Amino acid sequence: MLELFNITFKNPIWTASGVFGYGLKYKRVSRGVGAIVTKGITLKPRMGNPPPRIYETASGLINWVGLENPGVSVFCKEILPQLKEIPTRIIVNVAGFAIEEFGEIVETIGNEVDGFELNISCPNVREGGTAFGQDPKIAGQVMERVRKRTSLPLIAKLTANFCDPLRIAQACVDAGADGISLINTVYGLAYDVNNKQPLICGGLSGPAIKPFALYCVQRVREVGVPIIGIGGITSGKDAYEFMLAGASAVEVGSAILRDPYSPLRIVKELEKYMATHKSGKDLKEAR
Numbered sequence: 001m002l003e004l005f006n007i008t009f010k011n012p013i014w015t016a017s018g019v020f021g022y023g024l025k026y027k028r029v030s031r032g033v034g035a036i037v038t039k040g041i042t043l044k045p046r047m048g049n050p051p052p053r054i055y056e057t058a059s060g061l062i063n064w065v066g067l068e069n070p071g072v073s074v075f076c077k078e079i080l081p082q083l084k085e086i087p088t089r090i091i092v093n094v095a096g097f098a099i100e101e102f103g104e105i106v107e108t109i110g111n112e113v114d115g116f117e118l119n120i121s122c123p124n125v126r127e128g129g130t131a132f133g134q135d136p137k138i139a140g141q142v143m144e145r146v147r148k149r150t151s152l153p154l155i156a157k158l159t160a161n162f163c164d165p166l167r168i169a170q171a172c173v174d175a176g177a178d179g180i181s182l183i184n185t186v187y188g189l190a191y192d193v194n195n196k197q198p199l200i201c202g203g204l205s206g207p208a209i210k211p212f213a214l215y216c217v218q219r220v221r222e223v224g225v226p227i228i229g230i231g232g233i234t235s236g237k238d239a240y241e242f243m244l245a246g247a248s249a250v251e252v253g254s255a256i257l258r259d260p261y262s263p264l265r266i267v268k269e270l271e272k273y274m275a276t277h278k279s280g281k282d283l284k285e286a287r
């Protein structure tokens with residue numbers, strides 16, 4: 001059991017956004033994890049990008065999915081009622097392309113879920129396409145606006161691309177964030193050597209980014225709100241390392257694409273690790 005944001009979670013292993021849909025397919029997994037973080041929801045439906053959308057590298061994936069989703073109204077009408085039947089915590093991942101969109105989505109969903117994770121790694125299309133999450137001022141503005149529209153827990157999901165996540169995290173906390181999750185994918189590129197052209201340019205995830213993600217979690221721990229660690233977690237030992245770095249919970253991402261049941265295995269492995277290596281009390285001291 002884990003107590004965060006005045007909510008009880010079954011355990012600290014959550015599914016990351018974008019790799020587990022809305023948790024409706026593998027219900028045994030959805031019931032067994034601490035929370036499902038949904039696929040990113042935008043104000044309007046999005047078709048996503050043309051193929052190729054995913055490319056496997058030596059130790060991770062590059063994806064260029066482009067936030068394909070049915071939009072917030074269809075989510076509320078068709079997906080949320082099914083999701084609410086599963087006995088698990090639901091965190092909705094929200095993506096916007098202008099500052100006000102985040103708040104509109106959150107208000108439309110209302111109090112039907114357990115909290116929101118704001119994906120501030122999206123490009124701010126009104127301001128030249130720089131990600132909201134690369135500029136502390138803009139990241140703070142997003143959080144401040146959303147804070148006014150919900151009393152549910154708000155987690156800011158940070159990018160670590162070309163910015164200092166500590167400054168962004170601090171701005172989000174100052175503007176009312178209850179928690180910080182990190183990291184989103186890292187810029188990545190693969191070439192088609194036959195055509196001498198880029199094959200895919202998108203977000204790198206998986207074991208390749210784990211050391212960097214751990215570093216980022218350790219860097220932002222001083223902000224003083226719960227941190228959710230994400231990046232290359234494939235085992236209970238990986239999850240435990242994130243907890244040593246300062247995370248209260250973790251999200252499993254790309255590992256789910258290889259094995260949808262991996263979060264259940266990771267829950268068990270982490271329990272074993274906690275029991276044999278350190279008690280919960282020691283972990284708090286390590287933070």
Ligand SMILES: Cc1cc2nc3c(=O)[nH]c(=O)nc-3n(C[C@H](O)[C@H](O)[C@H](O)COP(=O)(O)O)c2cc1C
Pocket residue numbers: 016017018019039040061063065067093119157183184185204205206207209230231232233251252253254255
């Ligand atoms: C195919 C794919 C789709 C993703 N879609 C989203 C998304 O919609 N919103 C989001 O915040 N992160 C998204 N992510 C990022 C993941 O949630 C996670 O932050 C990242 O993959 C790092 O974790 P991992 O190394 O365990 O995969 C996506 C990742 C992948 C691989």
